[in-house]
Amino acid sequence: MARKKNSSGEITGPRIRAVALDLFAQHGYAAVSMRQIAQGVGVQAGALYLYTPDKQSLLFDLMQAHLAELHAALAELPPCPDACAALEQFTRFHIRFHRAREKAVFIAYMELRNLEPENFARIEEMRRSYEAHLEGILQRGVAAGQFTLPDAKLAGFALIAMLTGVNTWYREGGRLSLERVEDIYWDMVRKAVGA
Structure with a gap:
């Protein structure tokens, strides 16, 4: 189907994703309809299907x-x-990257259960690849005698959960700057791996 004259896929497609991100983060995937997304974008519900199945x-x-x-x-x-x-670089990177994308992080963790099996498997593969990066750092540290860990994989899961948790409580303008939070978390991570 041809796009209407003066419509712009470069604008509408990203707008659909931005509105869906906001609505999914605010209300949850299951509670949001395509009609609500269309209303937020300012298009008819049927128009969404030009951009997503x-x-x-x-x-x-x-x-x-x-x-x-x-x-x-x-x-x-x-x-x-x-x-x-x-490990310090990863710690600071993880906090900064995820803090700047609060809604996307919330959806990536909280809405996994709503993915169909094939989509879940693809997202899980991408998540495991990221986790493997941290696990590789931890294994290198253990092999070099820099870290003391009983299980690098388990430690990686625990560290990612701890670092991602910053998003649940940190607010700009609060008692601690993000840089100070990174310093404190790096100190906790360093001690957790026995460095």
């Missing part, structure tokens, strides 16, 4: 885009041959 695809696209951006940003970090320096 269904609500499930929209949720998957939001999660996939978030994780793809995460992987791309992680890949841009300078290499750290020293495991302790790499």
Whole structure:
């Protein structure tokens, strides 16, 4: 079907994703209808289907885009041959990256249960790849005698959960700056791995 004259896919597509992100974060995926998303965008409900096949695809696209951006940003970090320096870099990166994307992070964690099995498997693969990056740092640290850990995989899960938790309580303008929070969390991470 041809797009209407003067319509812009470069504007409408991103607007649909932005509105869906806001609504899913505020009300939850299950409580939001395509009609509500269309209303937020300012188009007829049928127009959404020019940009996405269904609500499930929209949720998957939001999660996939978030994780793809995460992987791309992680890949841009300078290499750290020293495991302790790499762990500090990862700690600070994780806090900063996720803090700047509060709604996307909330959806990526809280709406996993609403993904269909095939979509869940694809998102889970992307998440595991990110977790494996941290696990690799921890394994390097153990092998070099820098870290003392009984299980690098379990430690990785615990550290990611702790770091992601900053999003649940941190607010700009609060008692601590984000930089200070990073310093404190890095100190806790360092002690948790026995460095």
